[in-house]
Amino acid sequence: MAAAGGLRRAGWRLWRGRAVVKCQHCPPARALQASAALRRAPDEHKKEPLTSSSQQHFDSPPAGHQPEQEPRGTHHSYTGQGGQESEDYESEEQLQHRILTAALEFVPEHGWTAEAIAEGAKTLGLSVAAAGMFHSDGSELILHFVSECNTKLSKLLEKEQKLVQLGEAEKKPIDEFLRDAVEARLRMLIPYIEKWPQALSVLLLPRNIPSSLSLLTSMIDDIWHYAGDQSTDFNWYTRRAVLTGIYNTTELVMMQDSSPGFEDTWRFLGNRVADAMTMSNTASQVQSTGEAVVQGLMGAAVTDPPLEKSRTLFSIHTMLSGLGYFPLLMFGLSLEQIHCTDEREDLDGF
Amino acid sequence: MAAGLSLSLWLWRSRCRALLSRPAGAVRAHRGLAAGPEMHFGFQSVTEEERREKIYQVFENVAKKYDVMNDSMTLGIHRVWKDILMHKMNPCPGTLLLDVAGGTGDIAFRFINYVRSVRQRQLQRKLKHHQNLSWQEIFDSYQKDQFNSLGDSQVVVCDINREMLKVGKQKAQHLGYSEGLSWVLGNAEELPFDDDKFDVYTIAFGIRNVTRIDLALQEAYRVLKPGGRFLCLEFSHVSNPLLSRLYDLYSFQVIPVLGEVIAGDWRSYQYLVESIRQFPPQEELKAMIEDAGFFKVDYENLNFGIVAIHSGFKL
Numbered sequence: 001m002a003a004a005g006g007l008r009r010a011g012w013r014l015w016r017g018r019a020v021v022k023c024q025h026c027p028p029a030r031a032l033q034a035s036a037a038l039r040r041a042p043d044e045h046k047k048e049p050l051t052s053s054s055q056q057h058f059d060s061p062p063a064g065h066q067p068e069q070e071p072r073g074t075h076h077s078y079t080g081q082g083g084q085e086s087e088d089y090e091s092e093e094q095l096q097h098r099i100l101t102a103a104l105e106f107v108p109e110h111g112w113t114a115e116a117i118a119e120g121a122k123t124l125g126l127s128v129a130a131a132g133m134f135h136s137d138g139s140e141l142i143l144h145f146v147s148e149c150n151t152k153l154s155k156l157l158e159k160e161q162k163l164v165q166l167g168e169a170e171k172k173p174i175d176e177f178l179r180d181a182v183e184a185r186l187r188m189l190i191p192y193i194e195k196w197p198q199a200l201s202v203l204l205l206p207r208n209i210p211s212s213l214s215l216l217t218s219m220i221d222d223i224w225h226y227a228g229d230q231s232t233d234f235n236w237y238t239r240r241a242v243l244t245g246i247y248n249t250t251e252l253v254m255m256q257d258s259s260p261g262f263e264d265t266w267r268f269l270g271n272r273v274a275d276a277m278t279m280s281n282t283a284s285q286v287q288s289t290g291e292a293v294v295q296g297l298m299g300a301a302v303t304d305p306p307l308e309k310s311r312t313l314f315s316i317h318t319m320l321s322g323l324g325y326f327p328l329l330m331f332g333l334s335l336e337q338i339h340c341t342d343e344r345e346d347l348d349g350f
Numbered sequence: 351m352a353a354g355l356s357l358s359l360w361l362w363r364s365r366c367r368a369l370l371s372r373p374a375g376a377v378r379a380h381r382g383l384a385a386g387p388e389m390h391f392g393f394q395s396v397t398e399e400e401r402r403e404k405i406y407q408v409f410e411n412v413a414k415k416y417d418v419m420n421d422s423m424t425l426g427i428h429r430v431w432k433d434i435l436m437h438k439m440n441p442c443p444g445t446l447l448l449d450v451a452g453g454t455g456d457i458a459f460r461f462i463n464y465v466r467s468v469r470q471r472q473l474q475r476k477l478k479h480h481q482n483l484s485w486q487e488i489f490d491s492y493q494k495d496q497f498n499s500l501g502d503s504q505v506v507v508c509d510i511n512r513e514m515l516k517v518g519k520q521k522a523q524h525l526g527y528s529e530g531l532s533w534v535l536g537n538a539e540e541l542p543f544d545d546d547k548f549d550v551y552t553i554a555f556g557i558r559n560v561t562r563i564d565l566a567l568q569e570a571y572r573v574l575k576p577g578g579r580f581l582c583l584e585f586s587h588v589s590n591p592l593l594s595r596l597y598d599l600y601s602f603q604v605i606p607v608l609g610e611v612i613a614g615d616w617r618s619y620q621y622l623v624e625s626i627r628q629f630p631p632q633e634e635l636k637a638m639i640e641d642a643g644f645f646k647v648d649y650e651n652l653n654f655g656i657v658a659i660h661s662g663f664k665l
Binding site (some may be wrong): 012092114115118122123125126127128129130131132133345 | 574
């Protein structure tokens with residue numbers, strides 16, 4: 001049972017990881033020669049553009065996968081063949097990240113378009129034609145932004161967890177934790193809230209669905225991980241599905257919210273999280289009610305009422321109410337699975 | 351006349367067959383890069399100097415009928431190819447374009463149209479946000495933008511052939527393109543421009559005629575700004591065997607005949623179709639562009655490889 005859950009989880013992470021490191025399957029990134037506009041490159045690099053570019057071909061395959069693991073935007077030097085020390089090299093991917101990050105500040109004005117990317121490239125000293133590296137509908141910009149937000153959220157949750165571990169902060173109850181995490185993540189959208197509906201529509205394009213879906217699921221997974229979820233059964237899926245539903249609906253409410261400071265949205269979020277909590281509490285209640293109804297029905301069938309007519313009426317009445325309770329009974333029985341009976345669970349009420 | 355024509359057709363057809371049956375190695379030696387003074391001019395082998403002269407002559411002869419011939423040879427599809435190139439470029443206002451070997455100005459005019467429409471949309475969007483401004487402010491901004499319908503974009507058309515430039519200038523006057531356009535006489539292997547000047551460098555159906563392609567690519571790298579884009583639209587290699595046969599049939603049987611009938615010059619159009627066969631295929635050209643120092647080099651086949659757009663960035 002635990003092994004199956006572990007396997008499922010490993011499969012989930014593998015699927016996620018495949019999307020995240022898909023760039024490794026691309027042809028190896030060639031090290032970029034630093035031009036004066038990008039970095040203050042030493043003069044000897046500029047004077048030999050041709051000879052060193054062919055040597056870069058040799059440099060990059062062994063070191064090509066390194067840039068992906070390095071933190072974004074840092075320099076790194078690696079020695080190529082012939083002992084040529086090349087500093088200030090960055091891969092194409094890193095340069096693209098830098099351009100996209102610079103483009104984010106122009107999004108409120110231009111929207112998630114190639115124009116914003118062109119303006120971003122201009123601030124880095126590149127020509128506006130560099131925006132041609134990306135798709136003209138701005139999908140890469142949006143995906144970049146979403147993954148940056150997810151990274152920020154993870155760092156935030158990690159920091160909080162450290163504080164709890166060090167004993168400097170109290171461990172939050174589960175509903176408060178979820179609410180705060182989703183609120184923190186949604187607050188990152190506030191500077192771009194006007195153009196965010198456009199971004200959502202672009203993320204739903206068939207071309208972008210795999211990447212956007214994987215980013216969403218990895219974020220939800222992260223939140224549950226820091227919430228302390230260690231479930232290994234069907235619970236795991238249900239929890240993530242419920243939180244995804246909460247996140248998506250709150251995001252949509254936020255799009256249309258015009259209250260000061262988005263109060264309505266946070267209230268909505270709190271209500272949804274509370275609903276989710278109550279749902280699992282009601283699950284056990286419904287189950288016991290269902291059992292009582294079944295017993296009542298059995299009893300009605302066995303009991304001997306005084307009159308034929310009232311007996312028929314009574315049986316019809318119980319039948320109808322039984323039918324009415326039947327879907328609720330089924331629902332309750334399925335919810336019973338959510339209410340985990342695993343002793344290792346330390347999550348109360350969910 | 352008809353007999354002479356059919357005789358000459360038969361003669362070059364048999365010569366083509368003889369040349370095509372040459373061993374592959376010799377043919378490959380005639381591609382792009384100069385392997386010694388021997389170069390290819392169509393299926394002939396000539397020296398570099400001869401080749402330059404011959405090509406100059408070819409375009410001098412065809413300059414006046416260049417556009418008509420383009421339309422008839424490609425059945426008008428060349429317009430679609432050039433439009434696709436423009437969409438791929440997706441220029442925003444403020445772009446500086448260098449169109450090399452752009453003699454009659456097709457790419458330049460399309461660029462101006464595109465930038466103008468993008469600029470219009472920009473201005474409309476700005477006006478929509480001007481709801482809260484006073485009338486005076488709106489009037490002022492409108493005045494300022496009205497005189498800037500291109501948004502500071504400029505295109506420089508560079509060609510080695512004076513005749514082609516003349517035809518281009520006449521066309522511009524005729525169609526009413528005046529601002530944002532300049533015409534420069536220059537050699538693609540030795541451009542008369544400073545370093546790091548242009549945002550985009552295009553060469554549409556011209557790089558085939560350059561004698562030293564590697565030099566042209568190096569010059570392209572030189573004049574582009576960091577982040578600038580290199581775009582090359584050119585006839586290329588068709589890999590589908592059935593289509594390739596049909597294409598060969600059409601090229602060698604129909605096009606020179608059209609050349610004779612419309613432009614009165616079958617030799618030039620024979621050179622044209624031969625030079626297409628001699629041009630390096632997509633992957634080879636991609637490697638050459640990478641050698642010149644460009645990054646993110648990629649190509650897109652149009653019409654199954656009849657035409658390919660190569661794109662690279664100076665990063």
